[in-house]
Structure formats: C-alpha cells, structure tokens
Amino acid sequence: MRERVVVRIGTVDFDPGAEFRLLCERTGGAGGIGSFVGIVRGEAGGRAITAMTLEHYPAMTERAVRAIAEEAQRRWGLLGVTVVHRVGRLVPGEQIVLVMAAAAHRAPALAATSFLIDWLKTKAPFWKKEHFADGTAAWVAAEAADEAAAARWR
Amino acid sequence: MRLLYFAWLRERLGRAEEEIALPSSVRTVGELMAWLGKREVPGGALFGESGVIRAAVNQELAGPETRLSEGDEVAFFPPMTGG
Structure with a gap:
C-alpha cells in the first residue's frame, strides 16, 4: 500500500533530494512535483539572528499537519504529498520545512504547494522565536499578509 | 480540566x-x-484581550462557542507562526 500522505515532525534535518526520490517512488505516473523548502534567515527587521527556536504542541502537531496535507490531497487530487517540519533550535541557513505535492499536471502541483505552506504558517501549532546577536529574543508576530495568503484558499 | 499554554x-x-x-x-x-x-x-x-489568544480543545482548533467537558484538554496560544 503506497501512502498518499507522509508527514514527519521532529528535530532532525531532512534531505530534499532523498525525499523527492521517495515521493517519486510512491507516485508512479505523476506528471510533476511542486516543492518548497523554508530556510532560517540570517536577519529580521535589519537585526542579525543567531538562532531560531520552534516551539510546538506535540500532541496536536502531527494531526494538524496531516489534516492540512489531506485537505491538499483532496482539493487537487494529488498523487502524493510529503510534509516535513522541524522543531527545536535552528541556526540561520538550516532548513525548517519541506512540502512537496505530486500531481498529474503542473497546475495542481504548484497550487497545492502554495496552499500547503500558506496553511502550515497559520493553521498548524508552531511558534517561532528569534534569538538576536545582542542576546535578546522575541517571538515572531503573526503577519496579516500570512493570514491573507491562507484566506485566499478558503 | 487540563490547561496548556504555549509560546x-x-x-x-x-x-x-x-x-x-x-x-x-x-x-x-x-x-x-x-x-x-x-x-x-x-x-x-491577556485572556480578556479579544482576538489575541487562540484555543484548541482536545488537540483540535476551537472557537469561543466550542463546548467544554470536565475531562477536556484545553490549550491556549498566540496566533501560529510555523512554516
């Protein structure tokens, strides 16, 4: 039985190439795979960042992320979805999140990729805290633009 | 009832x-x-400031009208910032 939806939450890094090959193996016949990798930036608002901490709600996270991935699978009839999201302490340049959507054609693959990352930002229980070079830290504020991006998929 | 807080x-x-x-x-x-x-x-x-805090009941996102029972796990948190 080939799994349509694969979700993994954890502290360990991921290999996008390896995940891509695994998704290809799971979804023979896909005409295209859309993908997005989120990476920790080195600055926020002009201030240098030394690290980012991703807090989450362990009992809820995997279920919430899986529900988003299954929603994408249903809406676009995807042949396969992979979502990997890291938690814990990450430094600039490290990968945070991977989403991949395999479909028969490019339009659903690309649309589903956008949908997945938009909904992950606003509907899955993750919270980012940025640690600055001067020793201070601040929780990342939810952006109205992110809410608007998520809302366009309703 | 168990309450959880995040971020x-x-x-x-x-x-x-x-x-x-x-x-x-x-x-x-x-x-x-x-x-x-x-x-x-x-x-x-903070709980009185409308619109700031989000909630989940038994690990599902919940709104103000969501009903509660004694054994529920209720989580409160700021707007989510994943991805």
Missing part, C-alpha cells in the same frame, strides 16, 4: 500547564477565557 502566553503566565476544576458556570471556550481573564495571576488579563 509567549506560556512565558507571560509563567507556566506551561495547570489543572483547574471547571466552574459550573463555564460551558464554552469563550466563557472559560472570560473566567481565566478575571483571575488575579500574572498575565491573566
């Missing part, structure tokens, strides 16, 4: 979780937030 709400309240006895007057998430907002604890007033 800056957890820091402002100074705790990640607590057990409460659900008052009989509290039947919904909105009523629970109003009740928590009246407690004189550090950060307690």
Whole structure:
C-alpha cells in the first residue's frame, strides 16, 4: 500500500533530494512535483539572528499537519504529498520545512504547494522565536499578509 | 480540566500547564477565557484581550462557542507562526 500522505515532525534535518526520490517512488505516473523548502534567515527587521527556536504542541502537531496535507490531497487530487517540519533550535541557513505535492499536471502541483505552506504558517501549532546577536529574543508576530495568503484558499 | 499554554502566553503566565476544576458556570471556550481573564495571576488579563489568544480543545482548533467537558484538554496560544 503506497501512502498518499507522509508527514514527519521532529528535530532532525531532512534531505530534499532523498525525499523527492521517495515521493517519486510512491507516485508512479505523476506528471510533476511542486516543492518548497523554508530556510532560517540570517536577519529580521535589519537585526542579525543567531538562532531560531520552534516551539510546538506535540500532541496536536502531527494531526494538524496531516489534516492540512489531506485537505491538499483532496482539493487537487494529488498523487502524493510529503510534509516535513522541524522543531527545536535552528541556526540561520538550516532548513525548517519541506512540502512537496505530486500531481498529474503542473497546475495542481504548484497550487497545492502554495496552499500547503500558506496553511502550515497559520493553521498548524508552531511558534517561532528569534534569538538576536545582542542576546535578546522575541517571538515572531503573526503577519496579516500570512493570514491573507491562507484566506485566499478558503 | 487540563490547561496548556504555549509560546509567549506560556512565558507571560509563567507556566506551561495547570489543572483547574471547571466552574459550573463555564460551558464554552469563550466563557472559560472570560473566567481565566478575571483571575488575579500574572498575565491573566491577556485572556480578556479579544482576538489575541487562540484555543484548541482536545488537540483540535476551537472557537469561543466550542463546548467544554470536565475531562477536556484545553490549550491556549498566540496566533501560529510555523512554516
């Protein structure tokens, strides 16, 4: 039985190439795979960042992320979805999140990729805290633009 | 009832979780937030600021009208910032 939806939450890094090959193996016949990798930036608002901490709600996270991935699978009839999201302490340049959507054609693959990352930002229980070079830290504020991006998929 | 707090709400309240006895007057998430907002604890007033805090009941996102039962796990947190 080939799994349509694969979700993994954890502290360990991921290999996008390896995940891509695994998704290809799971979804023979896909005409295209859309993908997005989120990476920790080195600055926020002009201030240098030394690290980012991703807090989450362990009992809820995997279920919430899986529900988003299954929603994408249903809406676009995807042949396969992979979502990997890291938690814990990450430094600039490290990968945070991977989403991949395999479909028969490019339009659903690309649309589903956008949908997945938009909904992950606003509907899955993750919270980012940025640690600055001067020793201070601040929780990342939810952006109205992110809410608007998520809302366009309703 | 078990309450969980995350991110800056957890820091402002100074705790990640607590057990409460659900008052009989509290039947919904909105009523629970109003009740928590009246407690004189550090950060307690945050519950009274409308629209700031989100909730989940038994690990599902919930709104102010969501009904509560004594055995529920209720989580409160700021708007999510994943991805």
